[in-house]
Amino acid sequence: MTRLGMxxxxxxxxxxxxxxxxxxxxFVDVVAIAATTDASARRKAEALxxxxxxxxxxxxxxxxxxxxxxxxxxxxxxxxxxxxxxxHRKHVISDKPLAxxxxxxxxxxxxxxxxxxxxAVTFNYRGNPLVQQARTMIExxxxxxxxxxxxxxxxxxxxxxxxxxxxxxxxxxxxxxxxGDIGSHWCDLVQHVAGQRIVEVLADLTTVVPTRMKPSSSxxxxxxxxxxxxxxxxxxxEDLAAVLLRFDGxxxxxxxxxxxxxxxxxxxxxxxxxxxxxxxxxxxxxxxLWIGRRDRANAVLAKDPALMSAAAARYxxxxxxxxxxxxxxxxxxxxxxxxxxxxxxxxSHPKPPAFATFxxxxxxxxxxxxxxHSHRHGAAWTKVPxxxxxxx
Numbered sequence: 439m440t441r442l443g444m445x446x447x448x449x450x451x452x453x454x455x456x457x458x459x460x461x462x463x464x465f466v467d468v469v470a471i472a473a474t475t476d477a478s479a480r481r482k483a484e485a486l487x488x489x490x491x492x493x494x495x496x497x498x499x500x501x502x503x504x505x506x507x508x509x510x511x512x513x514x515x516x517x518x519x520x521x522x523x524x525x526h527r528k529h530v531i532s533d534k535p536l537a538x539x540x541x542x543x544x545x546x547x548x549x550x551x552x553x554x555x556x557x558a559v560t561f562n563y564r565g566n567p568l569v570q571q572a573r574t575m576i577e578x579x580x581x582x583x584x585x586x587x588x589x590x591x592x593x594x595x596x597x598x599x600x601x602x603x604x605x606x607x608x609x610x611x612x613x614x615x616x617x618g619d620i621g622s623h624w625c626d627l628v629q630h631v632a633g634q635r636i637v638e639v640l641a642d643l644t645t646v647v648p649t650r651m652k653p654s655s656s657x658x659x660x661x662x663x664x665x666x667x668x669x670x671x672x673x674x675x676e677d678l679a680a681v682l683l684r685f686d687g688x689x690x691x692x693x694x695x696x697x698x699x700x701x702x703x704x705x706x707x708x709x710x711x712x713x714x715x716x717x718x719x720x721x722x723x724x725x726x727l728w729i730g731r732r733d734r735a736n737a738v739l740a741k742d743p744a745l746m747s748a749a750a751a752r753y754x755x756x757x758x759x760x761x762x763x764x765x766x767x768x769x770x771x772x773x774x775x776x777x778x779x780x781x782x783x784x785x786s787h788p789k790p791p792a793f794a795t796f797x798x799x800x801x802x803x804x805x806x807x808x809x810x811h812s813h814r815h816g817a818a819w820t821k822v823p824x825x826x827x828x829x830x
Contacts, residue, residue, distance in 0.1 A: 440780045443469040445504035446774035447495040447519050450484040452533055455765060456508045456560075457486055459772040466506075466776060472498035497648050499523045503794040506779065509710045513538050513618075514610045515548065524549050529556040529779055531772075533807070535622050536799025538612030540823065543803035556785050558775045559799040561626040563706070564792040565770030567762065568727040569739055570708070570750035571700060572629045572717045573791065578747075581712030584632050587683065587691035589708035591624045596677055596697040597805035606673055614806050615645070615675035620706075621695040621809070622802045626794065628708050631719075636805050640819045641812040643676035681809055684819075725761050753792070801825055 443562045444460050445455050451661045459616035468488050473479035473612045475695035476493035483491035492498045495515075507523040509516055509532045523530050528670055530550065536559050537543040564795045576580060596615075605611035605619055612618050619765055629635050652671035677698045683691035697776060699705075706721035709728075716730035725741040742758030756762055774790035774819060790797065804823045812820040 440465070440782075442466045442505050442776065442780060443501075443503045444506045444508060445490075445498045445501060445748075446488075446508045446510065447472045447498055448509065448515070448533075449473055449486065449550050453508070453510040454486065455505075456510055456533075456772070457488070458765065458768040460508075460776070462769050463773060463776055465780065470501055473792065478806040481727050491660070495519045496522055499526045499528055505529060506776070508542065509533060512604050512610050517542050520546050520783075521549060522593040524553040524555065524716055527553055527555055531558045531560060532774055532796075533545055533756050534535040534559050534561055534626075534799065535612070535618055536800060537795060537803055538618075539788070540800065540803040540807045543796070545801040547800045550796050551785070554785060556775070556779050556783075557796040559794045559796060559802075560768070560771055561623060561630075561794040561798065561802075562768040563623055563627045563721065563763075563769050564630055564794060565753060565767035565774075566721075567720075567743075567746065567750055567753040567767075567770075568719055568724065568739070569627065569740065569767075570629060570753050570791060571727055571746050573633070573748050574727035576631060576633060576710060576712070580715060581717065582636065582684075582714035584687060584710055584712045585690050586711040587628050587634075587685065587770060588693065589624060589628065589709065590694040590696075590705065591608065591620045591631055592621065592694065592699040592702035592705040593697045594700050594702050597700055598648065599649065600668070600820060601647075602650050602652050602671070606650065606671075606675055608647045608674060609610055612806075613675060614810055615673075616677050616695045616697050616816065617641075617679050617809050618675075619682075620697070620804050621679060621681075621693070623693065624693055624706060624708065625805050626798060626802055628691070628693075628710070629685075629795075630791075631717075632685065632687075632689065632710050633709065634689055635801065636691075636822055637681050637686045638819055638821050639805065639812050640679045640682040641809040642817050643809075643813040644678040645673050645675070646677050646696075648673055673727055673796055675706045676813075681812075724763065724767070749791070797825065 470490035472492040557656040678696040681766035710717040718728040
């Protein structure tokens with residue numbers, strides 16, 4: 439396997455998981471980290487045992503030892519970092535969302551296509567073995583024609599007025615909070631599993647906590663700032679949402695998304711119903727897949743490679759009864775991307791299933807904008823723009 443060099447821009451909460459996943463591959467060297475200053479980059483590089491530290495992303499993308507750039511910066515920095523990497527013809531792996539607007543996401547997709555490099559977005563839940571099992575069962579026709587898709591993604595990390603994140607600031611996180619941050623995960627995964635794209639939405643968005651106490655120095659995501667000065671901040675983005683959905687294959691659906699639901703830590707589930715059976719996957723019980731039927735007893739398939747399809751079993755690392763988790767699914771996504779790069783495939787070559795591209799990131803941004811548009815226009819049905827020049 440060809441050895442590759444990886445550089446990471448934005449070594450925060452998610453960045454550390456990118457590094458951990460890459461190190462598990464065995465054929466990728468973690469070469470460099472870039473942060474906002476030389477001092478902070480050195481601290482992070484020392485803590486994560488990375489040899490090079492840069493105080494700017496421009497320096498990192500210019501490093502000849504870096505072939506793949508990981509972008510885990512706050513959302514508003516995705517565009518300049520990715521464009522700089524593409525200018526140096528580096529492969530790019532971006533955290534989601536790809537961009538804060540659909541127009542920017544489209545521009546990034548087009549730029550990556552022109553550069554002729556591999557481009558990916560880490561919609562990491564695709565990497566779960568039982569997600570892939572559900573996808574293959576639906577693809578094979580085991581459920582029959584799909585007519586209904588529903589679920590939720592609920593958290594409580596923004597429940598209190600003192601909870602704050604840059605994700606709530608439109609100039610940093612984008613116009614949407616709950617939908618853009620976690621709703622985008624749900625929408626990508628349900629389309630991936632069901633094999634149908636969302637083409638129309640009707641949305642009702644709410645800001646449950648309209649005024650928050652913003653710390654003078656914002657913490658990283660999921661961190662709590664204590665002992666620092668605060669000032670009132672008027673929140674303009676949603677922290678709770680309900681959305682009806684229509685899919686291009688004729689299915690209907692609905693989803694609830696919220697970051698202010700007490701007791702829900704990372705409560706992500708989806709259910710797909712067809713004419714013959716239903717499937718439900720729950721992230722907090724991710725080693726189980728519920729199978730519902732009318733003509734015989736319902737069942738729960740435990741994660742066991744001996745009982746799964748061959749396509750899904752390749753995403754397992756342990757035998758039945760040995761639990762696998764979030765970081766293993768994330769690793770599976772990173773493995774699909776890096777094996778594709780190392781094998782020298784052109785960007786247009788068919789991708790492994792857990793591999794989401796900038797095209798997927800562009801479509802995700804279109805769905806988010808359609809949801810915002812629907813809410814602004816009184817919960818009106820709104821079409822998701824077609825992807826110009828893109829293919830399924």
